Amino acid sequence: MRFLMSVSLVSLIAGGAMAEQFSLDSNVSAVTVYGQGATITRAMHFDVPAGQHTLVISDIPYEFHVQTLQFKGGEGLVINATQLISQRPTLDGQQLERREELENMVSSFEAQIRIKQEESAAAGLIINAASARIKLLDSIGGQQAQSAAGALEAQTISAETLMALVTLVGTETLSALQDAQTARTEIAALNRDMQDLQKDLQKAREDLARLVEPSDWSNGVSLQVSAESAASGVLQISYVVGQASWHPVYRFMLNTETETMTVKRSVTIAQYTTEDWDDAAITVSTATPYSGGSFYMPNSNIARYEALPPPVGLLRMSDASGMAFAAPEALMIVESSHMGAAEVNFQGITATYALPAGTIVTGDRAETTVALSENSFEVELSARAGRGSDAYVMAEWENTSNEPFLPGLATFFRDGAFVSDDDVSMVAAGATTALGFGKIDGLQVKRTTLRREDGSSGVLTTSNDRVVEYELSVENVSNRAWNVIIYDRVPVSEQEELIVDWSARPRPTETDVEGRRGVLAWEFALESGASKVIKLSYELQWPEGNELRVQR
Known part of the structure; x- marks a missing residue:
């Protein structure tokens, strides 16, 4: 949300005589950058005699969140009133x-x-x-x-x-x-x-x-202050702007020989406040100031029943006797599917990262990337394959550092070679996860259909029966042994009349993997030059007069 400043009075100017007016020059001394927005702190030196005075700060950028304006410091001063004025340059x-x-x-x-x-x-x-x-x-x-x-x-x-x-x-x-x-x-x-x-x-x-509409419009802040005695020091003013953002950037570097992974953590910052941050203490934070302050209570969910409408499937189809009959009911089978992941939210966790001194972020939207840290982790390597013909290197690791890895953009390297770039999800401190590091050319995965009988295609099958049998084969022609995990699936029924029966040789190591119904996994060691064959079959039976539908 943008807050465009216009001439507005925040508070009425308190009464009293004004001895002098002082113009103060400010500079950005500290910045806390959020995923969207930033809190900017400006510092200015003051030196005033005793009495009531007006302090004018005229170099604040034009756009900021008015209600977040705060003052700090100014020992010996009492701020009686503030006035915000939009300053628009006049044309000569x-x-x-x-x-x-x-x-x-x-x-x-x-x-x-x-x-x-x-x-x-x-x-x-x-x-x-x-x-x-x-x-x-x-x-x-x-x-x-x-x-x-x-x-x-x-x-x-x-x-x-x-x-x-x-x-x-x-x-x-x-x-x-x-x-x-x-x-x-x-x-x-x-x-x-x-x-x-x-x-x-x-x-x-x-x-x-x-x-x-010059880009160098600015806001002026007029402070009505009083001092019992001469005072000098530093006054700070802070406010929130929306024209800034940051996101984490990672480089995951896997060494398959030592089975270790190095993670280089960086942050990328961009801002367009029209002024550079070239002499400020910059911190990035996971706080979300624009995400709202509370939750929404759900409304009541009213359920009711009504009379059934006429059957949609009733077709006026007549045979020789002139009798009408209803179209067959479609019987549905649901195969396992992965639900879309929800957007990650951070509640109750706020992490901050102080950037190195001397970091400069220009005010022209240019991105600045700053290295933060480097960590090394031991990994467990495996070769995993789904229903395709390729197997992929997967590195499972535990985040043994004392800080989380936040969601961000990552590049992946395997043994020094670039593999891919992708978004990564949050990995909390102490959590275990697996990352992919590209295809393995030396592992050949084949999926061969041995039998498929549907309807009248088989001698022993009927119109309400389907039989599928296929073979999974994995051959290791690489120069090293692999711990292999093969994933496949069988249909899942959500109707009592639809019967699913399946068998596998050998039996899978795990069923309903990660809560995904019907997903199977076989885990085994495969030496260089060795191969493995898995046979999987399933049979579907459903009431006659119905049509089978499969959701992919």
Whole structure:
């Protein structure tokens, strides 16, 4: 949410005499950056005599969250009232002339573009007319050719007359084609001119916008203060802005020989407050200031029943006896599916990271990446394959550090080679998770269907029976042994009348993996040069007169 400052009075100026007015220069001394937004602290030195005074701070950027304005420090001062004033630079005579010039340029470019558009439309009409002429000449030429052939055979037309007719049709067709080509060339030139004019128009509009609404607008803060005695020191003012953000960046580097993983943690920051943070203590925080302060109580969930509507599937299909019957009910089978992950939220956990001194973040949206830490972890390697033909290196590890790895963008390297980049989820301190590090070329996974009988395709099967049998094979042609985990699935029924029976040789190591119904896993060691075969089959039975549907 953006909060555009205008001339607004936060509090009424307290009464009392003003001895002097002091202008204070401030600089950004500290910044706490959130996932969206930042708290900025500005520091300024003051030195005032005893009495009542006005302190004016005039270098605060134009946009900030007004209600978050706070003051700190200022020992010996009592702040009686504050006044916030939007400061808009005025244009001098030369700038006013430039604005008028730019406005005229914008009008001129817009007019020229309209003229070019009209000329392009006129050229398009010429192309359409030429196409119509060519179509008509083709039609006339065909008709005349048939008539001329008969007339020539009957000797009612001379060869010279026929040649003159052919020449006329050819000449007119060529003329129409030339007109169309000329118009196309003209349109191409007009389009190039319009592109140049559009660029000039865009630049003139941008220059005018910068002149009419300067980017260096600022806010002034006027403080009515009193001091019992002469006072000097540092006064701090802080406020929240929305024009900043940060996100974590990771580099996961796996060594398959030592079975260790190095994690390099960085943060990327960007801000567009129009001023650089070049001499400030910068901290990034996981706090979420724009996420709302409370929850929403759910409303009542009222259930009721009503009379059933007429069956949708009732079809007026008649046999020889004229009897009508209902269409067969579709019987549904649900195969296991992975539900979409919810967006990660942080509640009750706020982590902060202080960036190294001297970190500079410019105010022009440019991203700045800062290295934070480097950790090493022992991993357990495995080769895992799903229903495809590829196996992937998976590294399971425990976060033995004392801080979590927050959700962010990560790049993955295996034995020094780049593998991929992807988003990673949060890994809490002490949690165990697995990360993927690319395909293994030396593991070959095949899935071969041995039998599929559906309906009347089998001798022993009936119309309400389906039998599927297939074979999984894994061959290790790499130069090392692997701990292999193969995943597959069998159908899952949610209807009592739909019976699912399955068998596997060997039996799976785990069923309903991670709570996913019907998902199976086989885990085994596979030496270099060895292979493994798994046979899996399932049978579906459902009431006759129904159709089987499978949700993938």
